[in-house]
Amino acid sequence: MERLTIHGLKYVSGLSLLRQPGCRGGKVAELTRRLAGSGINLVFLDCPVQSDQSCTACLCLEQEKAEEALVIAREIADTHGLPAPEVLSGVAALTIFPLGQSFSLTARIMASLAGAGLTPIRLGTSLAAVVTLIYEADLESALKAIRKGFNLTGDLSPPDERIRVVQTSRGLRK
Amino acid sequence: METVAVYAEHPIRVYGLKAEPGLCLVSAESAAGGWSETAAALAKFEGSLQIKYIGTEWEAERVIFRACLPSLQAARLEGVFKEAGLALTGQARKVHLIHLQGPHFGDRYGLAAAALGSLEEAGLEPLAVGGAVHSLFLAVQPADSEATLKALAKNFSDKEPQGG
Numbered sequence: 001m002e003r004l005t006i007h008g009l010k011y012v013s014g015l016s017l018l019r020q021p022g023c024r025g026g027k028v029a030e031l032t033r034r035l036a037g038s039g040i041n042l043v044f045l046d047c048p049v050q051s052d053q054s055c056t057a058c059l060c061l062e063q064e065k066a067e068e069a070l071v072i073a074r075e076i077a078d079t080h081g082l083p084a085p086e087v088l089s090g091v092a093a094l095t096i097f098p099l100g101q102s103f104s105l106t107a108r109i110m111a112s113l114a115g116a117g118l119t120p121i122r123l124g125t126s127l128a129a130v131v132t133l134i135y136e137a138d139l140e141s142a143l144k145a146i147r148k149g150f151n152l153t154g155d156l157s158p159p160d161e162r163i164r165v166v167q168t169s170r171g172l173r174k
Numbered sequence: 175m176e177t178v179a180v181y182a183e184h185p186i187r188v189y190g191l192k193a194e195p196g197l198c199l200v201s202a203e204s205a206a207g208g209w210s211e212t213a214a215a216l217a218k219f220e221g222s223l224q225i226k227y228i229g230t231e232w233e234a235e236r237v238i239f240r241a242c243l244p245s246l247q248a249a250r251l252e253g254v255f256k257e258a259g260l261a262l263t264g265q266a267r268k269v270h271l272i273h274l275q276g277p278h279f280g281d282r283y284g285l286a287a288a289a290l291g292s293l294e295e296a297g298l299e300p301l302a303v304g305g306a307v308h309s310l311f312l313a314v315q316p317a318d319s320e321a322t323l324k325a326l327a328k329n330f331s332d333k334e335p336q337g338g
Contacts, residue, residue: 001218025299029290036284045286045305046229048240051201051264058231095307103223103241103251110230111217114210123230126309127273130228 004105005151008097008129011143013136015043015091016066017121020073022082023057024049031057034072040065043093044131046124058122060133063089090136091121096146097129106130112149116141185331186276186288193270193319197226198248199301201240202260209237215258223247223254226271227311229304238263240302242271242313269301270319274310274330285310288329296325 023031028047035042044060061069066087073085096109106123109130113120118141122133134142204212209232227242239260241251248266255262274289286305289312293300298321302313314322 001220026294028303029287029294032287032290036287039283041281041283042286042305045303045310046231047304048229048302049299050238051267103225103228103254104217104219106225106228107213107216107219110213111210114213117210119206119209119232120230121232123228124304124306125225125228126307126311127275128309129307131306 003149003151004102004108005153006096006098006105006146007153008095009143009146009152010095010097011092011139012043012095013092013139014063015060015093015133015136016063016069017088017091017133018057018059018061018066018069018073018085019088020057020059020077020082020085022055023047023076024055027076027080027082028057031059031073031076034076035059035061035069038065038068038072040069044122044124044133046122060091060093060122063091088121092134092136092139092142094132094134094139094142094146095129096132096150108149109146112145113142115149116145118142118145185327185329186285188274188276188330188332190273190275191323191326191330191332193272193314193323194226195270195316195319196245197242197271197313198245198266198268199240199242199313200248200251200255200266201238201263202252202255203236203238203263204258204260206232206234206236208259212237212258212260216254219254221250221254223251227302227304227313229302242269242302267301268316269313270316270322272312272314272319272322272326274312274326275308289326292325292329293322295328296321298322298325 047057229240300312
């Protein structure tokens with residue numbers, strides 16, 4: 001099997017994953033609105049309504065905001081009679097560019113991680129990349145597995161984040 | 175840490191505001207214990223599928239795979255899943271996909287809230303919401319597509335800002 005070429009590999013560590021079972025529709029809207037009110041950015045979001053109509057909202061955010069987010073989620077869960085939310089800390093997001101609408105790339109990322117004995121937490125794609133949430137403790141092994149499984153081009157993106165963008169509340173509806 | 179941009183815009187500027195029709199959501203699952211064999215089997219696929227979105231979640235007992243792709247390719251993906259030992263979960267669901275992308279979307283808070291708040295006000299519920307890197311996507315029932323775009327237009331715009 002020919003090795004696929006990827007053009008960028010980045011990671012962000014120090015993340016937490018907030019999971020809220022039974023949260024869909026207006027309740028997800030309420031949760032994201034309350035988190036936005038506290039200036040909490042969502043690094044990754046996945047809220048599918050499954051075929052059996054079940055739904056667990058998964059929101060990945062900076063670890064230092066996790067406690068605040070959990071308090072907000074608990075209030076919403078109590079109000080609507082939802083199961084208690086959970087927070088998983090020690091999460092990292094591994095981003096691999098480009099996706100290019102390729103099923104093979106995603107499948108091979110999963111196979112590379114599995115081959116290294118790793119079980120990810122969540123995976124999602126954008127138009128430009130595949131993002132895999134993994135346990136922070138697995139980060140070194142995951143980076144090694146991806147570098148081993150793919151051809152990385154020379155102009156590799158910096159693997160860690162060194163810039164920031166600021167969103168102010170003035171432009172957002174409360 | 176260097177600050178490269180500050181945003182305070184309303185409506186929120188996006189590169190496009192339209193729905194992609196003719197798609198469907200396919201989902202399948204496998205036992206968590208055998209996931210590495212499943213991944214290896216899926217990785218052997220070398221054909222072409224125009225995947226719009228893939229989501230995968232690893233739970234204690236099972237791994238759930240979801241993909242959004244053109245309806246005409248759904249049967250093919252279902253075949254790939256079956257060959258890899260996955261069990262399909264329900265029938266493929268027809269959807270329209272709306273991608274919201276804008277500058278630095280991955281680093282700004284409140285974007286998902288603005289999108290979901292728009293839908294909530296209009297009494298609409300998407301079948302899936304996902305956000306990764308600079309993309310926020312909404313998979314909606316085809317019948318809700320037009321109303322969803324109209325609702326989103328209250329908070330998002332693909333027009334150049336006026337004046338200066």
